[in-house]
Amino acid sequence: MPLLIAVLAAISIVGAQLINAWRESQRREQDIRHDHLHWEYEDRARWSQQRLELYARYLALIDKCTRSVGLAMAQFELRRDLDLKKPIAILADCVDTLAAIKIVGSSPVVKAGQEAHDCLNDMVYDLIAAKPLDPSDRAERDMSDRMSLVKNRVRNVQEAMRGDLGTTGRGAKARSRAADPHRTHDQTGRTEWASPTV
Numbered sequence: 001m002p003l004l005i006a007v008l009a010a011i012s013i014v015g016a017q018l019i020n021a022w023r024e025s026q027r028r029e030q031d032i033r034h035d036h037l038h039w040e041y042e043d044r045a046r047w048s049q050q051r052l053e054l055y056a057r058y059l060a061l062i063d064k065c066t067r068s069v070g071l072a073m074a075q076f077e078l079r080r081d082l083d084l085k086k087p088i089a090i091l092a093d094c095v096d097t098l099a100a101i102k103i104v105g106s107s108p109v110v111k112a113g114q115e116a117h118d119c120l121n122d123m124v125y126d127l128i129a130a131k132p133l134d135p136s137d138r139a140e141r142d143m144s145d146r147m148s149l150v151k152n153r154v155r156n157v158q159e160a161m162r163g164d165l166g167t168t169g170r171g172a173k174a175r176s177r178a179a180d181p182h183r184t185h186d187q188t189g190r191t192e193w194a195s196p197t198v
Helices: 002-077 085-104 107-129 138-165 169-179
Strands: 183-185 191-193
Touching: 002 085, 002 107, 002 138, 085 107, 107 138
Parallel strands: none
Antiparallel strands: 183 191
């Protein structure tokens, strides 16, 4: 009988140690998963911030270049000598920023950014090659149409960037509502605040 009690005690001790070892293993795995998720979140936040800064810089450069090309087009239409040094310098900055976007940006952003840059680049170099012509000439109408195309391309870049950053349409509204569960909308679309339940 004492031998049976000793064997049962040994089995229970070994069983308890196995259970504790298993629990410790599970806890370690959970800690590793938690750490992995934490670092993943930190990386996403850091890259998201870098993308936001690059996207804002690129949009500012494209906007500045578009305005500069618009001024050059006005000079073209007024038959004045064109000064395209500024748009060419801005396009060079755009190339540098676009190179960084190609590293951290999504494919739609890179594609839209490259298309907008190429369209502006073509306009600048066509203006360099152009000679002031009479108002009925097709070249002026073509430049005006191409400026509209540039503006559309810039809108495409903006939409791609918003999509990449998660700030488009319903998705952003749904996230803002999810972030504040006390916020509701009535049928007219007005925002109301529900009192929190305690």
